[in-house]
Amino acid sequence: MASKNTPLTDVEKIRRLPWLVAGDSLNTAFFLLTFSGTVFILFLNELGLDAAQIGVMLSLVPLVGIVAPFMAPWVGRYGYKRTFITFWGIRNFVFALMLLTPLILAQFGEQKVFFWVAGIIIVFALCRAIAETGSYPWRKEAIPDAIRGKFIALNSMSTTVAGILVTVGASYVIDVGVGLSRFMTLMTTGIVIGLISVWVYAQVPGGAKKPSTAKTTSHVQGMKQSLRDGNFVRFLISLGLITMGATAVIAFVPLFMTEQVGLSDGNVVLLSVGTYLGALVSSYWWGWVADRYGSQPIMQFSIIILLLLPPSWLLIPRHSSASLPIAFFIAFVAGIGTLAWQISWVRYLFVNVMPPDNS
Template identity: 45%
Template sequence: MNQPITNAEKLSKLPWSIGSNALVNVFVQLTFLGSVFILFLNTLGLDKSQIGFLLSLVPYTGLIALFIAPLIARYGYKRTFVHFSVLRLLFAALLLLTPWVVSNFGAEATLLFITVVVTLFSITRSIVVTAYYPWAQEYIPKSIQGKYSATNNLFTTLAGFLAVTLAGFVLDLTTGLTGYLVLIIIGVLCGAVAVWGVTKVPGGAPVEVGRGVMASFRDTIAALGDKGLLFFLAGVGLITLATVPLTSFVPLFLQEEVGLSSGNVVLVQTGVLLGGLVSTYLWGWTSDRYGSRPIMLSGICLLALLPIFFMLMPRYSPVSLYVALGIAFLQGIADMGWVIGSTRSLFVSIVPPEKRSEYTALYFACVGVFGGTSQLLAGQVVQLSSGVSGSFYFFVVDAYTPLFLLSIIFAIASLFTLRTVRSDTQVTVEEFAGMFLRGNPLSAMTSLVGYHFAQDESRVVAMTERLGVTRSPFTVDELLEVLADPRFNVRFEAIISIARTRPDPRLTQALIDVFNGTELALSNIAAWALGRVGDQTAIEALRQGLNSKYHSIQANSARALGRLGDAKTAPLLLERLQNEPDIGLQMAYASALGNLRAKEATSPILHLLHDIQNEGARRELALALARLVGDEGHFIHLYREARADFGTATAQAVSAFKRKIEKVLNSETKVLSTLGACADNLARDQLTEGAGYLAQLIEVLPADHYDPH
């Protein structure tokens, strides 16, 4: 009996899987599944419908997955993968005979030969892929599915980037079929090394299957009773109809309608690979954190925009290549989002582990049907619309325009279909997209990278500060993590950083937990942070803090409640202000009442201001009084001006008040004369005399100009 593979063993062997996949990508890019093969067929003189037919053979053979799944399980997923990968290489090598067939048997025989080779390659590829999906679900831990997909796509994309770059240079330096043959040889050699590497990956042992082929087929078809799978397959089919024709026929569009050379057309594919390369870790990380569906749907939204950009791009222009590279770069980002999101959704949310053979076979067959159909339809559409030309506003209408319009329609239909599938997250695509509009997402990403590489305390503290400064929702999990760090200074900085960032329910609850904890220093700073964050859900915990046995907790709770505007606490704070002997608590209550604009606290605060001599405390009490009348901004401005030149600043303030009073008290000469004398004395730095006139002003100003309090 086979022992289950441990996670440690799985993790240690994943690099072999990634390396093998990277080399396989080089193989397929240079043989059957890249723009090189499409240009190869075009060079042979095949028309669009013939090219579409040949391209459809690759996905259509995926239908055999419905019948061979139990045979593969019985033979062993790994053994099947390796053996048929070798056969796939041998069939790909047959393409090297194409020049001999052309020269000896003519065009019709060449088409037949290519058809046979593509069919053999497609059948073996379908068997290989059918074996891969259940095997991959076995050796890739679910907890890192997104991370694995990101890392795997990073290296496969990088390998593909190098392969396509090489292909572009080779095709520019050669003529006829020579360059294509060189690339096929390189591709087959890379494929051979890939097969050797995959033998190091664990798992994939034979599985006892107690059913025959037809019984297994019935079980596979029965899986369609799962509505979640059905909607997922429908969405996958629609996006396949939208994107596969673009991948196949955009190279011809760029060559025939935009005016790019064969070498440049191949180089455009580097934009796709580069876009995937730079975005793969972002998509993988976000899919593990926020779930599959928002990533998958975000990719579809971007894919729906691509045909519009292709229709708008300049034709036969010096900048055409660069525009094409830019669109291709966006395509790479979109493709990677779709691939990572949909793959994770398939393995984590859609496929039950006990039915992985049936579900993955059905998935691959569905992709094959839609993929093959899309190639056939695309070839026919382009062939039938070959005479179309014209313009519509900013859009150039040509033979490929109907194909682009159909792509947009299918992508939108896929978006609405996949919104209904079951998901491993409650995050919607709108919420996910909104995360990029809040805070500084770019700074957040760089801060996250820096945080995960930071080790010593001072570096972690610095990176924790940056996490808060970004004010991005992408840093929430790291802030929660750093709040549990064993180092006190790191936890202290985490609380301050949480206070800097945007309110988040999880962060607020974490601060409440710290506030209710036993570390007094952290509890006090947590109370301050709760006030600054401004989340009303913290009010109840802070009210409880008013009854703490520690004066510091009481004081910081009161200040935070004032910052949060908890008017219901005002009567209690006023009562305590009048009866509390502790000066520190009196200051906290007065400050909170000022924030709450509790005007009934005016008299107690004035008495406290009279009794306290500490300048810092007096300034805070004066500010509390200013807040009672709702004029904090004017008070702060006057305070700053007065620190530089007290007499001049206060004289200007009194003069401004006089001009305001003149508009409503024209006959009150006593008030105006008092104000004038006050301003004059203050301007001469005769502060005592100026203060005396202010006292007189209080007596002579009509009572109806005062607030009742």
């Protein structure tokens, strides 16, 4: 067994990867029941927020993420894993304040509840951004490059199964429940699961802090050096454009399905099962192809699929018996394309963009 200061071998890393898979699966349940996905959008709609206010809420998490580059030096000194575990845990307690939302709404009305929810999301997003700053170098160390594509695929299969189970359960709760109480039930469950995931993540090795005696360039110099890397800059531009385009459209699909297509809240949540099934049946294939042929062909193919989604949604018949099955099929195809993009860009980042020493 390796000592604390001895780098882990690939065999030792692989033995501990099930903990990472379990943590990611639990985290999938957390974010589906709390701040991300259809449940949260329907929750905001139930609060009486309009589309513009919902858009502001959804923009807060990525907006706060801009603090990550400035936190990187501190994260390196504090420890990648230590930072992740600390702030991944704090975010659960921050989001628990959301359970007081019905009381705030009853006492102060819709206008005040908007600022209440926004404040929680900002602090939550800050904790998340700091945690993820430590997560990427830690994951790069914990997962051997030789199996990274296959691991991402297998991990995606596990998180997809978790997502399907959670989505089916959430759909049932939303269908049989009424008002805000159904969302409070789901969020409480998500917070408990999130706390368990923190303990599970703590079992994954690696992510030690940088030695204080190591000779490294300053953080600002390192950022300038990175921006002189043409491959890195092109990757950031591509990732940014795809993320903005996809988020701007997909974020409002649940509202489009309820208000324009005519699906019930429960059926809209159930559409996520189609997305997860598409990801599940294609995940291992995408991982194998990425390791065999590289990430770029998959990135290009997945972008084509994502571009076909908006016109497909617009062609769904309104208030028809065929609306749900057609929407479900489109969600299935979306799952295939979304996972292909996720596997390919993550693998490209770790294998082709980031230097081996996380510098």
